[in-house]
Amino acid sequence: MMNENLAALIPELALLGAAVLGLLVGAWLPRRRQWLVGVLAAAACLTGLVATGLTYLHPAETVFGSYTVDTTTNASRLIVLVAVLLAVGASADTTRAHQRETEYWVLLLLGALGAVLLCGATDLLLLFAAFLLASIPLYALVGWTKTAAGTEAAMKYYLSGAFAGVTMIAGVTLLYAAGGVTAYSALRDSLTVAASAMGGRSTAALAAVGLVAVLAGLAFKAGAVPAHFWVPDVSDGTPAPIAGIITTVPKIGALVAAYRMLSAAIPDHLIDWPLLVAILAAASMTLGNLAAFLQNSAQRLLGYSAISQVGYVLMALAVATRTGLAASALLLYLAAYAVTNLGAFAVAAAVTTSDRSARTLEDYRGLARRRPALAAALVICLLGLVGTPPTGVFLGKLAVFIAAVDGGMAWLTVLAVINTVASLFYYLRWIAPLFADVRDQNATEHPRATRPWASTTALAAAVGSLVIGVGGGLLTSLFSGVL
Amino acid sequence: MLSLIVFLPAAVAVVVAALPARLPARLFVGAWIAAALADLALIVAAWVRLPVAGVGPGGYAFEVRLPWIPSAGISYHLGVDGLALPLLAMTAVLFLACGVFALRETRRVKPYVLLFLALQTVSLGLFAALDLILFFLFFDLSIVFMYFVIAGWGHAERARSAALKFFLYTFLGSLALLLGFILVFLAATPHTFDIVELAAANPLAAGGPYAALTLLAIGVGLAVKTPTVPFHTWLPPAHTEAPATGSAILAGVLLKMGTYGFVRIAMPLLPTSWRQYALVVLIVGVVSVVYGALVAFAQTNLKRMIAYTSINHMGYVLVGIGAAGIVAAGDAQARTLATTGALVQMVSHGLITGALFLLAGVLYDRGHTYELGAYSGLAARTPRFAALFAVAAFASLGLPGFSGFIAEFQIFTGSLPAAPIPVAIAVTGILVTAALFLVALQRLFLGPLRIPDAPGTPHAVSDLRTGELLAIVPLLSLATVIGLAPRFLLDLVEPAAATVNTLVAR
Structure with a gap:
């Protein structure tokens, strides 16, 4: 009999409930009071966090035959929910009393729900449904401002997403054709059997094509090469939050979903996906870095940096079945990256010039004198993205490097080291102007545009990044499920 | 106690950070001096109490070990022995001297003091760290903080590019180091980053290509920081553009992190490979000695010249520790002598080069240039400056009576049996250094009086002020004390050096 334990899904239900309730309530609230929906979103995240925390140590179970709640799902829930909380904080100033404020929070909640579902999906069909849920609300969110750049970004994001979605569903079909099932563990068994039977070569080829297509869809969600073209435009064309x-x-x-699918559904003796993922990792980190070098827009720079960061995470995926260290390395990196990256974007959301939000690196000139705390937060987040100890991403990188070397991919680690040094160059291009002496009147803050929520979020994220770094011991044991 | 020593400057930094920047500059520098004094007092107390406190089973005193990331074998592990304690003391002395010297700093004093306090914590922490990741943490942070010192308080817009070069280059080195640490970590069973456990387990005793690669990664990482030829190209611009105190700390303390890493990590953890490639280390050392001296001789910029002599002096350290690995030749006593010399050289170079860079800072303050050709006949106007510079120069070139002589004499005597010909070549480095310092003294201080008159330069060149004297004289006095009565230092260093050599020879 199928396990239909709804209690195991409280975090997901909280997100969904808050989205529906928010939409209803928001329709009746006056514009000045729509921030209540934002509070509702934060409350949903907190509910989810508490529920996850209380059931963290429960034994793993699969509900409705296709959704697994285990350590990995629980850890991913924590990461996503903390990230959404930070996102709520970073957004609060931007959305305040906006005519589409309710929509913003509802779209964010639905997108977050999609991301959580991706993490727990253990069936190709649920994977695809979660992919859609994580995509469609976010297309709308990108176009939320209705500015020219925002609309262009939304268009580009939507078109790449539609293409990736079609590719992915084709891949799911091919994998189903090869294995005859869509549940991961059954798929693994049937692929192994089919490949060893008569005509196994063609089954393996079919499965390989299907796998590549599914991975293409997930690569789009993750912003990894080769489906990364939307990342810089979207991160530059939308408001920072x-x-x-x-x-x-x-x-x-996307990354947790890929990890789950690769390690649970596709036998690596049948298809050499570790090599494929390793090549994608190498390409992501290198291309992202090279493109980031000469960017002058802060958000575009962070966009390219996000592409290169996916490369480091993919290293853990490449060795998913070759070392026991991959899962906790993946989660640790994602947790640290989520906090640090949101911190950097929160700074971008908080900093203003005399008449607009800061966009170019030049706009940050002299920030250390104007807003010392914010400048410190930015330095911590950017050096964190480089991987300087004692920030969280350092521990993530360390764990990923160890996993890669242990899994026999030392060459990838060497490449990652070189890329890390290269990335330092462009992060420093942003850091250096912060400390420039400015006597220029243009470089003053917008008098009425102090953005307390974004500033506070940036500080919280910077502190969080350091806390993850210093308190990494607890987090690693949490993520490897041995408490 | 060690945690207190390491984190006292950081704690003071937290307090200072809470003060408003409007307060008088002297208050901030005063806090720095007070922190450095208190730290020095604690370290002296540790030194005195060392025989009483005794050492633990691993050979370390005042050990602290707390779990940090137990699942990855990372712990917060501090401890000192005869290798670490002299360097800790030297670090505290140098930071104190820099604090006194900085009393006259007027540009953005609060962040300046914060950075130096942070640098002091990471420097002390590095020398006390007994865990590879903790070591790496301090190693990396020293680069970050020094980058901000050079970029923020350097001489001109060029300081930014020099700082960038410094950051990128040494960061590459630190990541190579991290790669090496990961290789050691994975070789050990159970996996651990603990230096003491790794030294005892000796996981790469079998040698082979894996161990050689590990040594290569660690060696390159440390060689960039030391720096040795051919990884030295970041050093001259960084020194030229850095403020005087930054240069003093960079040369005096940060370079030692590289050489200390060899003694603390590379030698005990990879003894087999160290023995195998000891000759390579020694030859790299000899090349650094000769090349550093010759290039220094060709400089017309005083600070670049001192920077290149640092490469030369760090070369002697590599000669000493390289010879320690050549077990086949030479007896154990000679090898211990070479290692002891290398350690004394680290302390000695820290004190002397620190003083030299502070003196160079005085010269820049008076004349706004480091070009040797711009000055002449200063001895008549600035007798105290001339006298101290002469003392520092003689100490640096290894004149008997100063600490440099003790160090270099031990290095040469100890390593001569192991590799006579390279060591004989290295001795010529001393000759070149002597020549270049004498030429520099002659140009600066003798002959007709000539002072650069760039716009804004006060024409009357003043001699050393009290604050400057108070900063520089103690450094040179200590170098002299070590030169005349080295027993108090050697008693501490020799047993530790012998332990390292036993670990290498096993």
Whole structure:
């Protein structure tokens, strides 16, 4: 009999309930009071966090035959929900009393729900449904401002997403054709059997094509090469909080989903996917870095940096079945990256020039004198993205490097090291102007545009990044399920 | 106690950070000096109490070990022995001297003091760290903080590019180091990053290509920081553009992190490979000695010249520790002598080069240039400056009576049996250094009086002020004390050096 334990799904139901309730309530609220929906979103996240925390140590179970609640899902829930909380904080100033404020929060909640579902899906069909749920609300979120750049970004995001979605469903079909089932563990068994039977070669080929197509869809969600073209435009064309959400929340879902599918459904003796993922990792980190070098727009730079960061995470995926260290390395990296990346985008959301939000690196000149705390938060987040200890991403990188070397991919680690040094260059291009002496009147803050929520979120994220780094011991044991 | 020593400057930094920046500059520098004094007092107390406190089973005193990331074998592990304690003391002395010297700093004093306090914590932490990840953490942070010192308080817009070069280059080195640490970590069973456990387990005793690669990664990482030829190209611009105190800390403390890493990590953890490639290390050392000296001789910029002599002096350290790995030749006593010399050289170079860079800072303050050709006949106007510079120069070139002589004499005597010909070549480095310092002294201080008159330069060149004297004289006095009565230092260093050599020879 199928396990239909709804209690195991409280975090997901909280997100869904808050989205529906928010939409209803928001329709009746005056514009000045729509921030209540934002509070509702935060409350849903907190509910989810508490529920996950209380059931963290429960034994793993699969509900409705296709959704597994285990350590990985629980850890991913925590990461996504904390990321959404930070996103709510970073967005609060931007959305305040906006004519579409309710829509913003509802779309964010639905996108987050999609990301969480991606993390727990253990069936190709649920995977695809979660993919759609994580995509469609976010297309709308990208176009939320209705500015020219925002509309262009939404268009580009939607078109790449539609293409990736079609590719992915084709891949699911091919894998189903090869294995005859869509549930991961059954698929693994049937692929192994089919490949060893008569005509196994063609089954393996079919499965390989299907796998590549499914991975293409997930690569789109994660912003990894070769489906990364939308990332810089979206992160540059939208307000900073939205850009932060798009480069963080779906990424967590996609990468955990890919990890689950690769390690549970596709036998690596049948298809050499570790090599494929390793090549994607190498390409992502290198291309992202090279493109980031000469960017002058802060958000575009973070967009390219997000592409290269996916490359490091994919290293853990490449060795998913070759070392026991991959899962906790993946989760640790994602947790640290989510907090740090959102922190950097929150700074971008908080900083203003005399008449608009800061966009170019030049706009940050002299920030250390104007807003020392915010400048410190930015330095911590950017050096964190480089992987300087004692920030969280350092521990993530360390764990990923160890996993890769242990899994026999030392060459990938060497490449990652070189890329890390290269990435330092462009992060420093942003850091250096912060400390420039400015006597220029243009570089003053917008008098009425102090953005307390975004500033506070940036500080919280910077502190969080350090806390993850220093308190990494607890987090690693949490993520590897041995408490 | 060690945690207190390491984190006292950081704690003071937290307090200072809470103060408003409007307060007088002297208050901030005063806090720095007070922190450095208190730290020095604690370290002296540790030194005195060392025989009483005794050492633990691993050979370390004042050990602290707390779990940090137990699942990855990472712990917060501090401890000192005869290798670490002299360097801790030297670090505290140098930071104190820099604090006194900085009393006259007027540009953005609060962040300046914060950075130096942070640098002091990471420097002390590095020398006390007994865990590879903790070591790496301090190693990396030293780069970050020094980058901000050079970029923020350097001489001009060029300082930014020099700082960038410094950051990128040494960051590459630190990541190579991390790669090496990961290789050691994975070789050990159970996996651990603990230096003491790794030294005892000796996981790569069998040698082979894996161990050689590990040594290569660690060696390159440390060689960039030391720096040795051919990884030295970041050093001259970084020194030229850095403020005087930054240069003093960079040369005096940060370079030692590289050489200390060899003694603390590379030698005990990879003894087989170290023995195998000891000759390579020694030859790299000899090349650094000769090349550093020759290039220094060709400089017309005082600070670049001192920077290149640092490469030369760090070369002697590599000669000493390289010879320690050549077990086949030479007896154990000679090898211990070479290692002891290398350690004394680290302390000695820290004190002397620190003083030299502070003196160079004085010169820049008076004349706004480091070009040797711009000055002449200063001895008549600035007798105290001339006298101290002469003392520092003689100490640096290894004149008997100063600490440099003790160090270099031990290195050469100890390593001569192991590799006579390279060591003989290295001795010529001393000759070149002597020549270049004498030429520099002659150009600066003798002959007709000539002072650069760039716009804004006060024409009357003043001699050393009290604050500057108070900063520089103690450094040179300590170098002299070590030169005349080295027993107090050697008693501490020799047993530790012998332990390292036993670990290498096993």
